[in-house]
Amino acid sequence: KAGVTQTPRYLIKTRGQQVTLSCSPISGHRSVSWYQQTPGQGLQFLFEYFSETQRNKGNFPGRFSGRQFSNSRSEMNVSTLELGDSALYLCASSSNSGRLTGANVLTFGAGSRLTVL
């Protein structure tokens, strides 16, 4: 089956602009989460959506936002871009329904590499 698809794979923006990244989860997966990876901070959790509701949020400013659609596809938006927002943005999906279970494997996409000039 198809994996997690992220678009675009690469993009270049300038400071002050905004950007929207898209994530299509594995078919049947209702949970989508987003991560930011930078050389300095490593992999950091941004937020998670389940059934169109934000279920968890990391420690990022309000310029970072996201949403999930009824088909489980998700988008994240970064407004007023800063140089420090240059990063690899990763999306992951799982079939996690929220019940406490250890058998919850996240499948990651290839990421969207954002460069802010």
Place this chain on the structure above:
Amino acid sequence: DAKTTQPPSMDCAEGRAANLPCNHSTISGNEYVYWYRQIHSQGPQYIIHGLKNNETNEMASLIITEDRKSSTLILPHATLRDTAVYYCINYGGATNKLIFGTGTLLAVQP
């Protein structure tokens, strides 16, 4: 902050077993030990997970100590394609929030 501690880097000869250690002394009773790896600039890839018993799949084996405070990921016959950063994560599974540490960069040498 990450709840696991791993060595920053390790080397392994091609064809030999790679043993990657992880300390997770504060692991909770309902948390599993998960291992992911990330090959350069790709998304992390799931390898294996376990609660308290040793586990094996087609990719690797996971050995968890009896007190669950540490574990070892074993790649039985490392290849050059196994060169990656390996992350050990404690995770309860209720949400999709993974806390990544700095991981171990495994370099498989020819």
